Amino acid sequence: MTRRTTLALTFLTLTLAACGRPSSAPAVTDPQTGTVSVGSSHGDHALAAPGPDRSRLPARAALGPATVRNAARLSTQALPANAQPDVVALKVLILSSGPGDYGLEAARALLAGSGIPFDVLDASRAPLDMAALVAPDGSGRYQGVILTDSALIMDAGDGTYPSALNSAEWDTLFEYERTFRVRQLALYGAPGSVPEDYGLRYVAGAETDTTSLKLNAAGRTVFSDLKGAAIPVSYSYTYPSALQSVPGVSTQVLATDPAGRVLAATSTSADGRERLILTSAQNPYLTHSQLLGRGLAQWLTRGVHLGEHRRFLQVDIDDVFLEGDHLTSDLTFTTPFRMSGSDLLNVRAQQDRVRSNYPAAPDFRYAMMFNGGGANTAVPTLCTDSPWLTRDLLSSVARCLNTQFDWVNHTLDHQRMDVMPLSTATTQIQQNLSVGAKLGLRMSRASLVTGEHSGLGFMDPTDDGTRNDDGTAGPKQDLGLGRSNPNLLSAAVSSGVTYLASDHSVASQWDAQCPTCGVPHPLNPGVFLLPRWPNSVAYHVTTPAEATAFYNSLYAPGGLFPYWDRNLTYAEFLDRESDQALTHILNGTPFPHFMHQPNLRQYAGGKSLATDWVRAALDKYSTYSTLPLNTLRWDDLGRYVQRHTAETKAREAGTLSGRWDRRTNTVRLSSSAGTVPVTLTGASAGAPYGTDRTAQFDLSGTLDVSVTPR
Structure with a gap:
């Protein structure tokens, strides 16, 4: 068997963080990170790698034959006399085999995705005795136990694979689980009889790192939101297994591979303990782990736990009413593009079709991040494509569709706000709200998206604020939230803004310790940051040909950063993008994905790039799951994330x-x-x-x- 290696699959996105007019500014590469900044008149656009780092995708992550060290049972490990077996804390214990434990990240992510509090015990360093499991008052400290692998094996480096727990510690754990009726989840295992028998045996020679998992009727009961579609299991070492008759052990198969071999099962031990085992390695970035996570958490906790698992589909469209760059399919810039009133009417129809075609997205709506400096408030309301009746059909149609979208303040003129006086910042925020009010737009008034997410410390350090309508002189750097513009923060709060969009591709603007949390701004407690996800639909493209031409100019053979072995078609581009979207949805992150107004051009009857992206994401999601997706207005989303963050931090504390x-x-x-x-x-x-x-x-x-x- 090979030494265990970490299953790491990092999905990276093409980040197009801003919008603007054409620029001849060169591309600048950071030699440390490989991140590329492409200049434009409104800022630079960070471009990251288009797919997983292949060097971090091990072909094998095998488990060695486990052995358990003998240990005499210690009297201190006996149940205390005051044991209250009917009372347990709403918390889960993760048992880890120590440094290099590839299952630990997956276990953490599984529980975090449902908001379930947990402790981690490194069994290679800390003893597992009854005091670690039972509180002084006799109640159970944990309602469930996760084993990162079924035997908690360690690679000793000499060809042996001892368990991190000795025999007394295993006995102690089993006694606690039996007495307190606590379920046990083994995230990964090569089923055998050590340290206990699940009534399964892995089939020698069937090991693989690529297969698929199909739930049976019993599995769909455990994983109640999943459909019958086969779930891909890729980049994951797997031990397809067979049932083995074991006296006193009752095993229920939940999922099988295409050959009918077992990939997941529940099992009741001879002493009545309930266990669930998976025979594929887990990783928080792998589709099968993400799809199974909610059901595993619900099974482990019997559906009673602190926190919740909730999924979202939020899509923002930036720069509405403004002109933006337009890159053609031959990679030249042409006349700047501004979406038309006809485009907006069609977006409403596309949005309606999404709701009717996808039961999982009954409340989907776009959030329109608008810049009122590009609108005309002195126009009539029009609900039809009649440009001869108005000086600006887009503004007239916006009046008609004032309640059909979530209209969000994107400042009046999209100026960069990194270095801006208080009076100007206040004008940019408040006058845009005034334009929205004159147009009758139903606005999320407590929310704000600054141009380029500016004002939050991701900036050109030489910027002196004299060229806020133009591109920066040098590349932007992440200087941290401490370099935020205090004038912007004060102007936002005085204008009634609480929720401010930040950029998830900038490290300082999201909380790596709590991936589903927002960030209270450290310089102003009245401002709360909601990170937004970028994607690979470039800010300056309007058709499938333009989108794929730009993407392939970067990542196809001969491109600036070749990654793929061929030019991708539009269908392949959407397939990759929907993988990214599916990851974010299944992880329960409530953050919006953002695109730009050129992406809403009706390039064909009833079609736009943005809605193609939405439909591709929903096609993939709906293949597997029935759990409804939430789409909230920005003010409501801000309140939800702020509440969720406060709750999560209190649980962690x-x-x-x-x-x-x-x-x-x-x-x-x-x-x-x-x-x-x-x-x-x-x-x-x-x-x-x-x-x-x-x-x-x-x-x-x-x-x-x-x-x-x-």
Whole structure:
């Protein structure tokens, strides 16, 4: 067997972070990161690699034959006399085999995706005794246990693969699970009889790193949002297995490969413990891990846990009412493009068709990030394509469709706000709101997107604020949020803005420790940042030919940064893009993806690049899942993410907790640090979402809530 290696699959995006008119500024490459900045009159556009780093995709990540060291049972590992086996904390224990444990990141991501608090115990360094599992009052510290692999093996480097737990520690764990009726999830295993038997044996010679997983009826009960489509299992070492009759062990197959061999199963041990094992390695960036994650979390917790798993589809369109660069399919710039009133009417029709064609997206709507300096407020309202009746059909149609989209302030003129006086920043924000009001737009007034996400410290350090309508003299650098423009922040707050868009491709503008959280601005507590995802639909293209020509000029053979072995077709381009979108959706990140107004051009009947992207993402998502996708207006999204962030930080700090008494099916929620928001999945009176019920509370002190376990 080979030494275990980390399964790392990093999906990188083509980042087109701004918009503007043509520029002859050269491309500048950062030799440390490989990130490329392409100049434009409105700023630079960071371009990252178009796909996974192939050097980080190991062909094999195999498990060695596990051995368990013998140890005499210690009296201190016996159950305490005051044990309360019906009472457990709403928290999960992750058991890790130590440094290099490839399953740890996957376990963390699985729980974080549902907001479930957890502890990690490095079994190679810390002992597992009953004190680690049972609280002083006799209640259980954990409602579920995750093993990063079924035997917690370590590579000793001498051809042996000892378990990180000795026999006494395994016995202690099993005794806790049996007594407190705690389920155990093994994220990966080569099924055998060590340290315990699941009633499966891996089929020698069938090992693979590419297969597919298909759920049976029992599997669809566990993974309640998934359909019957085969799920790809790629870049993941897998041990297809067969059932093995074992006295006292009852095994239920959940999923199989194309040959009918077992890839997932639940199993009840001879002493009554409930276990679930997967025979493929997991990684938070792999499709099968993302699709299975929600169901695994629900099974492990019996559907009762702090936090929730919720999915989103938010799409922003920047620069509405302005002209923007237009790159043709022969890679030359032509007359600047401004979407027409006819385009906007068609976008409304496209949006309606998305809602009707995709049950998973019943509330989908675009957010229109508008720049009122390009609008005309002295025009009539028109709901038809009649340009001869108005001086600006786009403004007239916007009046008609004032409630059909979420209209969001993008400043009056899209000026760069890195170095801008307070008075100018205030004018740019407030006058744009005034234009929106004159047009009758239904606006998210508490939200703001600055041009190029400027004013947040990602800037040209030599910028002196004298050329805010032009491109920067030098490339932008991430100087951190501490270099944000305080005038912008003050102007935003005084204008009623709370939620400010940031750029997810800039490291300082999102929280790597909490991928689903927003960021309270460190310089102004009245401003809360919502990161936005870039994508590979370039800001200056309007047709499939233009989109693929630009993309291939970068990443096809002969391009600036060749990656693919051929020019991609538009269908291949959308397939890759929908993979990226699917990753973000399944991870539960509530952040918008952003594109630009040229991407809404009706290039053919009822078609635009932006809606092609949306439909490709929904086609892929709907192939696998029925869980509805949320689309919120920006002000509502901001409130949701702000609340979610406060709750997550309180759980991580240990000031927010839950304790489940299974005799009465009551959860006692507790806050020890003032009033905090709390979400409880499994609440009997909660609002339905998919097959779950969730309830939200503003908690100070304690609150008892009735729950209904699955």
